[in-house]
Amino acid sequence: MTIALKNLVSETGRLVTSLIGVAFASLLVLVMSGIYIGTIGQVTTYIDNTPASVWVAQPGVTQMFRSVSWLPADTARSVAAVDGVTSASPLLGVPSSFDHDGSHTAYYLVGYDLGAAGGPWELTEGRPIRSGGETVMDAVLAAKNDVGVGDVVRLVDRDFTVVGLSDETAAVGNFYAFVTLADAAQLLRASGRISYVLATAATGLAPETLAQRIEEQVPTVDALTASEFADNSRSIVISMVGRPLLAMILIGLLVGIALISLTVLSMTQEQMRDFGVLRAIGVRPGQLVVTVVVQALVLAVVGYVIGAGATFGVRSLIKGRLGDVTVSVPPWLLAAMAATTLLMAILGSLLPVRRVSALDPALAFRR
Amino acid sequence: MTVNSVTNPSPNPVRGGACPVCETPIGHHGALCSSCRRPLPAIDAGPVLEVSDLEHTYGSGPTAVHALRGMSLRVQPGEVVLVVGPSGGGKTTALLSMGLLLTPSSGTVNHSGVETRAMTERQRSRQRLLGIGFVFQQFNLLEALTALENVTLPLRYAGVRTAPATARATRLLDDLGLAHRATSRPRELSGGEKQRVAVARALALAPRLILADEPTANLDSASGHQVAEHLVRAARHQRSGVVVVTHDTRLADAADRVLLLEDGRLRESSPSDPAGTRR
Ligand SMILES: Nc1ncnc2c1ncn2[C@@H]1O[C@H](COP(=O)(O)OP(=O)(O)O)[C@@H](O)[C@H]1O
Ligand SMILES: [Mg+2]
Ligand SMILES: [Zn+2]
Numbered sequence: 001m002t003i004a005l006k007n008l009v010s011e012t013g014r015l016v017t018s019l020i021g022v023a024f025a026s027l028l029v030l031v032m033s034g035i036y037i038g039t040i041g042q043v044t045t046y047i048d049n050t051p052a053s054v055w056v057a058q059p060g061v062t063q064m065f066r067s068v069s070w071l072p073a074d075t076a077r078s079v080a081a082v083d084g085v086t087s088a089s090p091l092l093g094v095p096s097s098f099d100h101d102g103s104h105t106a107y108y109l110v111g112y113d114l115g116a117a118g119g120p121w122e123l124t125e126g127r128p129i130r131s132g133g134e135t136v137m138d139a140v141l142a143a144k145n146d147v148g149v150g151d152v153v154r155l156v157d158r159d160f161t162v163v164g165l166s167d168e169t170a171a172v173g174n175f176y177a178f179v180t181l182a183d184a185a186q187l188l189r190a191s192g193r194i195s196y197v198l199a200t201a202a203t204g205l206a207p208e209t210l211a212q213r214i215e216e217q218v219p220t221v222d223a224l225t226a227s228e229f230a231d232n233s234r235s236i237v238i239s240m241v242g243r244p245l246l247a248m249i250l251i252g253l254l255v256g257i258a259l260i261s262l263t264v265l266s267m268t269q270e271q272m273r274d275f276g277v278l279r280a281i282g283v284r285p286g287q288l289v290v291t292v293v294v295q296a297l298v299l300a301v302v303g304y305v306i307g308a309g310a311t312f313g314v315r316s317l318i319k320g321r322l323g324d325v326t327v328s329v330p331p332w333l334l335a336a337m338a339a340t341t342l343l344m345a346i347l348g349s350l351l352p353v354r355r356v357s358a359l360d361p362a363l364a365f366r367r
Numbered sequence: 368m369t370v371n372s373v374t375n376p377s378p379n380p381v382r383g384g385a386c387p388v389c390e391t392p393i394g395h396h397g398a399l400c401s402s403c404r405r406p407l408p409a410i411d412a413g414p415v416l417e418v419s420d421l422e423h424t425y426g427s428g429p430t431a432v433h434a435l436r437g438m439s440l441r442v443q444p445g446e447v448v449l450v451v452g453p454s455g456g457g458k459t460t461a462l463l464s465m466g467l468l469l470t471p472s473s474g475t476v477n478h479s480g481v482e483t484r485a486m487t488e489r490q491r492s493r494q495r496l497l498g499i500g501f502v503f504q505q506f507n508l509l510e511a512l513t514a515l516e517n518v519t520l521p522l523r524y525a526g527v528r529t530a531p532a533t534a535r536a537t538r539l540l541d542d543l544g545l546a547h548r549a550t551s552r553p554r555e556l557s558g559g560e561k562q563r564v565a566v567a568r569a570l571a572l573a574p575r576l577i578l579a580d581e582p583t584a585n586l587d588s589a590s591g592h593q594v595a596e597h598l599v600r601a602a603r604h605q606r607s608g609v610v611v612v613t614h615d616t617r618l619a620d621a622a623d624r625v626l627l628l629e630d631g632r633l634r635e636s637s638p639s640d641p642a643g644t645r646r
Contacts (some may be wrong), residue, residue, distance in 0.1 A: 010511030277507040280468060281568075282496025283524050284489065362468040365459055365580050367505050 007271060008295055014270075018263040022303025022341070023310060025256030030311040030337055031318075031327060032249040036242070038326030042171040043237040044230040046108070049121045049168060052089070052198035053207040055229040056214060059222045063232035064108075065174070068094050069195045071221065078218045079197045084205045085214070089116035091196040092184040098177070100145040100153060107141055107175040109155065111184020117198050120178050125149050126164030132183050139165040141175035155179065156187040172241065172325055199223075253340070260303075260341070261348035264296045268352035272359070279361035288356045293349050300345035304338055387573030387605060388522065389531040403531035405522075405572065406497055413480050415575045415608035416442040416465060421474035422631075423460050434460040435471065436631035442608040444575065447599050449619060450612040451636070452628035458612035459580055461628060465610060466499055466578045467491040479575055496525055500569030500607070502579035502598065506561040508553040508568075514540060514560075515549040518567045525572055539567040543597050559590025566598045570605065577602050579611040583618060595621045 008015055047055075047064065056079055058069040073090065080088035092111035097104050112118030114129060124139045126149040135155060137147070142165050147153055151162050160179060169176040185191050201210040207225035214223040224232070268275075275288050315327040386393050391402035399406055423435040434457040442448055452458050463469035464476055467483055476483045478498055486494065495501075500521075508517050515536050522532035540549050543563045553561055562582060569577050579598065583591030595611075599621045602609045611618060612628070619625050627636040 006516070007511045273507075274509050274511075277503075277509070278520075278524075279492075280466075280495070280503075280507075281501050281521055282492050282494070282499070284492045287524065362463050364501075364503060364507055365463060365468070 005294075005298065007267075007274075007291070008298060014267065018267065018299055019303045019306060021259040021263050022256075022299055023307035025252065025259045025344075026304045026307025026337060026341055027310045027314065028252035029249060029256055029340070030308060030329060030333065031314050032245060032252050033333055033337070034311065034315065034327035034329045035318075035325060036245045036249065037330065037333065038328035039172050039241060039245070040234060040238060041328055042326045043174065044234050045168055045171050046110075046176060047226060047230040047233060050198060050226075051117050051200060052226050053201040053205075054199040054211045054214060054223050054225055056088075056197040056199060056218070056221050056223045057195070057229075059220055061222060062224065063229065063236045064093070065095070065233055066236050070190075071194050071197065073192050073194050075194065075218065075221060076197045079199050079214055079221075082199075082210075082214050082217050084202045084210050085199045086202050087116065087198075087200045089113055089118050089198040090181060090194040091118045091198060092181055092188060092190060092193075093195045094188060096156065098141065098145070098153075098155070098175070100147065103145065105141060105144065105175065107138070107177055109184060109187070110176055110178050111181045111188075112178060113181045117200070120164070120166035120169060120176075122167040123164045124167045126162070128164060129178060129180060130163070132180050133160060134163045135160040135177055135179050136164040136166050137162060137177035138169040138175040139167055140170040141177065158183075158187060172237075197221075256341070257344050257347065260296070260300060260344045261351070263299065264292070264345065264348040265352055267295065267299075268292050268349075268356065272355065275356050276359050276361060276364045279359050280364040285357045285359070288359075289353050292352050292356055293346065296345040296349040296352075297342065300341045304341040308334060308337070388527060388535050388571075399526075403527050403535075405525060405527050408479065408498065408575065414441050414477075415444050415446075415479060416440070416610070417475075417477040417480075418461075418465060419475050421461065421464055421471050421476070423457075423464065423469070423471040425460075433631055435464070435474075438474070438628070438631065438633045440465075440610075440626070440633060442576070442610060444608055445603050445606045446624070447602065447609040447622045448611070449622035449625045450610060450628050450633070451614060451616050451619070451625060452612075454614055456628050457631045458614075458628055462578050462580050462610070462612050465576075466501060467495055496521060497572055498574050498576060500572070500574045500577040502562070502565050502569050502577065502582045504581035504584045506553070506558075506565050506585070508561055508564055510553050513550050513552055514545060514556065514564045514567075517553070517564055518571050521568060521571050527572075536567065536571060539570055539601070540564070542601060543567050557590070558586050559593055562586060562590075562594045563597055566594060566601065569598075570601050570607070573605045573607065575607055577607050577609045579609070579613075581613050581615070582611060583613065583615050588617065591615065591617070 058071055061067045061069040076088045076090040079085055090113055094109055096107060096109045098107045120136050129136055147162060149162055152159050153162055201207055211223040211225050278288060311329060318325055318327050384392055386400040386403060386405060388405040389400060389403035391400060393400060393407060418440045421435050421438040425432040425434055438461060450458060464471045478494060518536035518539055519532050522535060540546055543566060545563055548556060548560055583594060586594060595618045625636045627634045
């Protein structure tokens with residue numbers, strides 16, 4: 001045990017290189033996984049934060065990002081008439097492109113009824129929309145384009161005054177900007193049409209029951225519970241960005257296994273001579289195996305702690321630079337990664353352990 | 368730490384009735400020392416080593432090398448035997464056989480009266496750790512450890528408690544004139560100092576047998592003599608039997624007996640004519 005530690009610290013250069021290797025591998029996997037988890041948690045931020053039990057959409061529309069929903073404007077009134085609906089808010093929303101000073105950013109334009117649900121829920125600056133010609137846009141989108149409260153921006157083909165900046169309305173390349181329902185209808189040439197109706201259920205009424213009732217009583221609409229709608233929307237995003245992220249996590253894991261294995265292997269290779277001597281003077285192979293494994297584990301634990309610490313640094317760095325990318329590092333991820341690192345260390349010591357066990361102690365006399 | 372050890376060394380201070388490591392008086396053999404936890408040998412009398420009709424052949428067929436062709440040797444406690452012979456004469460092969468690091472083709476190796484051929488690998492390891500001290504030509508110290516830690520190593524692997532192990536190692540380094548080098552690492556030591564640390568390591572558990580292969584080959588003649596003197600004096604002091612194999616006939620003065628190993632056979636040789644020129 002003590003031998004393992006002494007061996008580790010005796011060569012500072014080697015120790016530092018090894019620790020950097022393990023720390024980097026942990027960091028890589030943690031950040032990638034954190035982005036994945038953060039993205040999954042964040043893409044449905046609008047659905048999650050908007051008070052609605054049921055989303056009413058054009059038949060066949062099951063999610064928000066890869067389809068455009070159109071409903072007759074009077075659908076809101078029909079939904080409101082359904083027994084158990086306490087409020088029905090009309091919404092006009094389509095994906096669009098924000099063109100400003102020559103740069104283009106994808107965003108989601110939301111037109112909402114000022115007296116109903118569907119608007120921004122949290123402002124970092126400014127005030128909510130009070131009348132037409134005003135917009136509240138996502139703070140990250142605004143910062144990216146160097147736009148502030150009081151500036152005039154062009155949405156589709158009309159100028160709007162930015163009166164407020166909204167928080168929690170950015171999700172990996174998907175930002176939100178809000179205008180009044182009437183302005184949106186004009187911008188989208190959609191007079192007499194809306195996209196969705198957000199219905200809230202009376203207390204004690206299950207969203208599923210309400211959705212079913214709405215589909216029965218309002219012709220030619222689909223009604224999905226908010227959680228169903230959020231799940232569908234999340235899946236569509238995962239199917240788009242999930243695969244490359246998962247591939248990077250996998251690559252990070254492989255790099256990590258390789259780094260830890262190589263580190264443990266080269267470290268034990270340098271100690272093979274010592275191990276031969278110890279075998280000669282009567283130390284059992286099993287005791288040397290303990291030394292090898294303890295070295296690997298100490299390396300893994302210390303390297304992991306450094307890597308995990310650095311992850312939080314990288315997280316705030318990303319938050320500062322890319323406001324729409326959230327690196328979410330929940331405790332279970334930290335625990336899972338710690339366990340993985342330990343596993344990698346044990347796997348990495350398998351080959352050295354075999355070499356140590358097979359050592360011929362007589363070699364200590366044959367040099 | 369016991370008091371009598373340093374201040375008043377008796378002629379036979381550690382064998383019989385005292386723990387060889389911490390010198391606490393012991394009632395019976397065969398268990399752990401109650402003070403330092405060194406495992407105590409069951410047998411502590413009779414010849415330390417008895418080798419008879421040792422033969423060993425490397426390989427087979429026309430390329431076979433007959434390294435040993437019938438070698439016999441008996442070593443008593445406290446006796447220092449020097450085995451000299453030309454390079455390739457089978458010295459290392461003999462030492463490996465005696466040190467349970469190689470199973471000879473035929474013949475017997477008895478340690479303190481116990482036949483070793485039937486021992487399991489685990490028992491051999493244990494016998495090497497507790498019953499034999501090794502000194503190598505290349506010193507073979509662990510570079511990551513200080514001199515003191517190198518000497519403490521076998522004690523710790525044998526389960527001796529930290530405090531008595533450190534006390535024992537400190538005392539040995541002191542005896543070998545290395546007190547000021549205790550915290551030095553091998554790379555800071557001269558060749559002679561390194562080999563004296565290695566000797567202290569071999570002595571640490573007070574094994575009944577010490578085996579040294581060319582211990583002076585990498586040293587200049589002055590430090591070679593110094594190492595040999597230290598080894599012989601300390602081994603006699605703790606009643607360990609010593610076998611030194613070497614082609615360095617200058618070490619003959621220090622030995623009780625000098626034997627010549629040539630062509631795999633052992634012959635008596637007088638200390639005054641170690642190379643066996645007067646046949
Ligand atoms: N592993 C081995 N395989 C084949 N031959 C060996 C091996 N080890 C030693 N020998 C041969 O056995 C003979 C005795 O070697 P060794 O015991 O090392 O002698 P010494 O130590 O006296 O130089 C030499 O001829 C040597 O080449
Ligand atoms: Mg040799
Ligand atoms: Zn004791």
